[in-house]
Amino acid sequence: MQISDIAIQIDRVTRAFDRNRALDEVSVPIRAGEFTVLLGPSGCGKSTLLRLIAGLDTQTDGTILIEGQDMRGTPPGARGLSMVFQSYALFPHLSVRQNILFGLAVRKTSRAVQAERLKRVAEMMGLGPLLDRKPSQLSGGQQQRVALARAVISDRPICLMDEPLSNLDAKLRADMRVELRSIQKQLGLTVVYVTHDQVEAMTMADRIIVMNGGRIEQVGIPEAIYARPETTFTASFIGTPPMNLFPASALFSGPANLTVGIRPEDLHLTDAGPRADLVGVEYLGADRLVAGQINGTPFVLRQPAQSPTPRDRFHIGWSQTAMNAFDATTGKRLHDFDFSSLSPNQKDFDHETA
């Protein structure tokens, strides 16, 4: 990775508040031109990190570099970035036009440039007919577009977004996901996007940064985050329903202190294998979710709706490649057990899969 590829470098950044640490020595590079999603449960420090990048807040410790420059002491307006807020943060007394042009006007950009950019952006966002309205005369989706237009018109290379779609209804959110992504690609923007919604992360991200409790759990492309979670936290956070986590002893006589993770869709019914008790069945149309229990450990199995529903007692099986192994104490992935790494230790226990 070359230095020039990195738009933002977060280096051992800590943000401590009076009572708690919102961020604890976080380090991560954010690549230029990529759509990076900060994903994690509420309160894990995503917004805090975004606000530190924006300069709206100051870290207690550590450095933030943007385009290789240390940003300590640089005001938000001089960091070369734009931001879209969850609440849109539109100026209620200004028209859509004035809202979009606010930044350019404040920076005393020439009228001609303003008009030219406004035309281009309004067209791109489909805001042309709404330019003379006040924000209160717009729907939530339209307000969202204005907020986006205000960020885009600045022509700044980095755009920060804090849960920008969370106030929209489901249908609109799905449309906006596609649109946001296409705008980002079209303009080559470096987007840092905060969300707690894994669907947004999975569908839009080039790269996902999974956060928990003020720390980074994993950084990777969506496929890697899903298929190879680095920690039990990521495993149990990603996926609906998330990955099943079993103590190894519940499945086979494997090494102690091992947690085995298997995605619901990677489990299937067999004649042999560990025996499970049926807890409940949820019909989802194409699929069916079967909730069961093995030696007191609850799990979920996903099967096509056409398959027969299991009886009260059933056996489960899974493919070797679908198995994830974690250290039960630290919750960290044990790469020795990864199928593709083909390590010699890989099969040092006998399993009872079909």
Added chain:
Amino acid sequence: MMRREWIYAWLLVLPAFVFLITFTHLPAVEALVNSVWTTAKGRRPSMFVGLGNYQKMLQDPIFIKAMINSGLYAALTVPTSIALALAMALLVHRPFKGVAAMRMAYFTPTVLPLVAVANIWLFFYAPGFGLIDQIRQFFGFASANYAGQPDTALYSVAVVTIWKEAGFFMIFFLAALQTVPETLREAAAIEGCSKWTFFRRVTLPLIMPTTLFVSVNAVINAFRLVDHVFVMTKGGPDNASMLLLYYIFETGFRYWDTAYAAALTVVLILILSLAGLGQFYAADKRVHYK
């Protein structure tokens, strides 16, 4: 159903209504009626004079002086106290160490009775040993009697008004400033907007309804609050600090020319109504209501 709700509603407003009519509307109408008659004196009964009392005003030098003074007084106290109130509110609307004490300090003049305040200020103004005179003399200036000189009496009264009202108006601005969302400030900061530009382009328009409310009240108070004139100058010297309301009091209750006082009162009511209406009308276009 509808009828019952209406009766209920009227019963609820009835007590307030009774007091409002008895003590506000009826006296106003009565003043209007009285103002077109003469004052009854000894054996001379009250006579209908039509606009006679109003014509008399035009030739009354004290009335003209009082009008000019009141106008000047309003022009001085209204903008100054509003600007001061806003400045103070901006200083204390964000939390910092000791902010509560500072807000309290700004608000204190408001909770003191105006008559007491006037007495305190009389000491400040007192020639020779007063606070201001002591400072003057320290810097080698001659002694001055601010409240007692014709050329400064009105201003010294106006200063007391400003001092007393700014703290009160600050409370309204304080409340208004809290309603300006923090994210707007942040969105503007991202755009590189300076604090002053943000204040001018966002804060000021957003608190415009409050500014309007406060300024209507300030104008009304400029004509209504004369307690300190009683204590400090009694309208003098030589009518230098004579305000319309104080003149009404003098005419009505010192010289007992109640009919003329009624006519003066009608003028006062007219001025206040116009000021209120005018401000609402003028500001309507510039005000942003959510």
